[in-house]
Amino acid sequence: MQSVWRTMSRRAHSESPVPRSVKRMKISHLTKESYKNGVVLAPMVRSGALPTRLFALKHGASLVWTPELIDKAILHTERVVDPVTGVISYNGKSRAVWTTHPIEKPYLIYQIGTADPDLAVQAAKTVVQDVSGFDLNCGCPVPFSTKGGMGAALLTNPDLLCSILTALREAMPPEITISAKIRLLPSQEDTLKLVERIVNTGVSALTVHCRTRYMRDRERAMIERLKEVVELVNVKMGKDIAVIENGDAQGAVDAVRIRKATGCSSVMIARAAEANPTCLSTTPLVDIHQTLVPSYLRLCKYLDNHWALTKFCLSQFRSAQTQPGGKLEEKRVRETIVKARSYDELVDIVGAWTGEEDMKEIIKAIEARDDQHIRFTEVEMDETDTADPLPSLLASVVAAAKSASGGEFITPPATQNPHPPASGAPLDTEGDVYRPAGMRGMRGFVPALIAGQDPATPTHMPTLVTV
Numbered sequence: 001m002q003s004v005w006r007t008m009s010r011r012a013h014s015e016s017p018v019p020r021s022v023k024r025m026k027i028s029h030l031t032k033e034s035y036k037n038g039v040v041l042a043p044m045v046r047s048g049a050l051p052t053r054l055f056a057l058k059h060g061a062s063l064v065w066t067p068e069l070i071d072k073a074i075l076h077t078e079r080v081v082d083p084v085t086g087v088i089s090y091n092g093k094s095r096a097v098w099t100t101h102p103i104e105k106p107y108l109i110y111q112i113g114t115a116d117p118d119l120a121v122q123a124a125k126t127v128v129q130d131v132s133g134f135d136l137n138c139g140c141p142v143p144f145s146t147k148g149g150m151g152a153a154l155l156t157n158p159d160l161l162c163s164i165l166t167a168l169r170e171a172m173p174p175e176i177t178i179s180a181k182i183r184l185l186p187s188q189e190d191t192l193k194l195v196e197r198i199v200n201t202g203v204s205a206l207t208v209h210c211r212t213r214y215m216r217d218r219e220r221a222m223i224e225r226l227k228e229v230v231e232l233v234n235v236k237m238g239k240d241i242a243v244i245e246n247g248d249a250q251g252a253v254d255a256v257r258i259r260k261a262t263g264c265s266s267v268m269i270a271r272a273a274e275a276n277p278t279c280l281s282t283t284p285l286v287d288i289h290q291t292l293v294p295s296y297l298r299l300c301k302y303l304d305n306h307w308a309l310t311k312f313c314l315s316q317f318r319s320a321q322t323q324p325g326g327k328l329e330e331k332r333v334r335e336t337i338v339k340a341r342s343y344d345e346l347v348d349i350v351g352a353w354t355g356e357e358d359m360k361e362i363i364k365a366i367e368a369r370d371d372q373h374i375r376f377t378e379v380e381m382d383e384t385d386t387a388d389p390l391p392s393l394l395a396s397v398v399a400a401a402k403s404a405s406g407g408e409f410i411t412p413p414a415t416q417n418p419h420p421p422a423s424g425a426p427l428d429t430e431g432d433v434y435r436p437a438g439m440r441g442m443r444g445f446v447p448a449l450i451a452g453q454d455p456a457t458p459t460h461m462p463t464l465v466t467v
């Protein structure tokens with residue numbers, strides 16, 4: 001893979017302006033194969049921050065999901081690219097609603113929280129240049145989501161659920177994947193009926209969190225119920241798409257057990273990755289307060305990750321301690337971080353602030369991956385064609401996909417292939433349902449995102465990245 005981010009370095013920005021006439025864009029796109037045989041990072045409000053996604057990709061995640069973003073929240077943002085780091089921020093009135101980086105784009109699934117097909121499409125169009133797929137959140141049980149008909153409320157409104165997927169499929173270029181994340185319904189029969197309807201919309205993958213809407217995360221996931229779902233999709237319906245298990249996986253090694261027990265294609269991990277983002281590797285880091293935290297902190301500072309968000313993510317880190325004195329060292333690091341009011345107070349833990357080197361290592365590791373399932377295409381685009389930039393961008397993406405795949409799309413053109421995206425995450429107090437026991441209240445570290453409250457700003461045309 002080429003280093004798209006390098007073109008965004010400060011030097012390239014100031015000394016080598018992109019030619020004005022024609023741009024060559026390198027476009028990557030996923031296939032339904034991309035969802036198979038992998039271990040993927042789950043969508044996690046706050047905990048699925050950009051640095052965590054990057055470390056997960058460095059350490060074995062085949063794909064990464066963004067936190068859920070509510071449709072309206074992203075519509076009112078302005079897209080800004082940091083010319084030094086390449087970080088792309090979608091800024092609301094007072095803060096970034098979402099940040100990403102071009103290096104993660106080939107693996108990035110953007111999760112949308114929505115109950116409205118039109119808003120879902122608008123949200124998807126706002127960020128499509130920076131992601132590879134959209135996922136519809138049909139599992140969030142918090143009242144913030146369900147009162148508005150979003151999240152788990154969609155499980156009992158399959159007409160709406162499917163219409164959102166269909167709208168997304170129709171509006172997005174064919175190589176942009178659409179998927180859904182659901183929970184089990186109380187009855188297996190109803191679950192299978194729902195799955196059949198979702199799959200018939202043409203999704204490229206389906207994730208099943210093996211708990212019902214009313215189960216808490218401390219209750220065991222009912223993975224034994226997934227086998228029938230897999231059989232329905234892959235055998236009875238004959239659909240060659242990944243059914244992704246979610247619930248209770250402890251890491252890449254544990255995922256093998258879950259795949260054997262359920263027949264699922266891939267496994268999605270949330271809380272274990274929140275505790276240790278390297279657990280998606282078969283050789284995860286241990287003693288992470290010594291091995292991971294310094295590098296994580298340096299990267300966060302380099303990427304200008306919000307300090308409160310960094311602090312929150314670090315507060316969730318846990319790992320096995322294997323070194324003599326390891327527990328004491330972990331305690332020291334934790335206490336230092338808790339007391340710190342800014343990055344600058346953590347020199348003792350990180351040493352020098354060489355975050356650029358940490359970023360380079362991540363990029364090197366990601367570029368060294370053997371991602372045969374991801375396609376790359378170059379496409380030329382007339383830069384003067386900016387009167388109506390978004391359609392023009394989408395057209396170029398379609399053109400790239402056509403030339404790269406010889407006409408073979410994930411969803412054949414003119415086929416309805418419903419699928420949803422996601423947006424702003426419920427950072428209200430009820431979002432605490434996602435916190436493990438004993439961690440409730442940690443959310444206070446992070447300013448709440450008031451989804452949809454930022455005044456509307458015009459959707460910003462993304463800067464095209466040339467390679």
Ligand SMILES: Cc1cc2nc3c(=O)[nH]c(=O)nc-3n(C[C@H](O)[C@H](O)[C@H](O)COP(=O)(O)O)c2cc1C
Pocket residue numbers: 042043044045046047066067068111137138139140181209217246247248249268269270271272274425434435
């Ligand atoms: C901190 C946190 C935030 C979460 N945010 C989301 C979210 O934004 N969207 C979503 O679909 N699920 C979200 N979830 C649920 C997880 O994606 C996953 O379904 C659940 O934790 C079960 O997986 P696990 O057993 O591996 O933790 C969140 C979970 C946690 C712990």
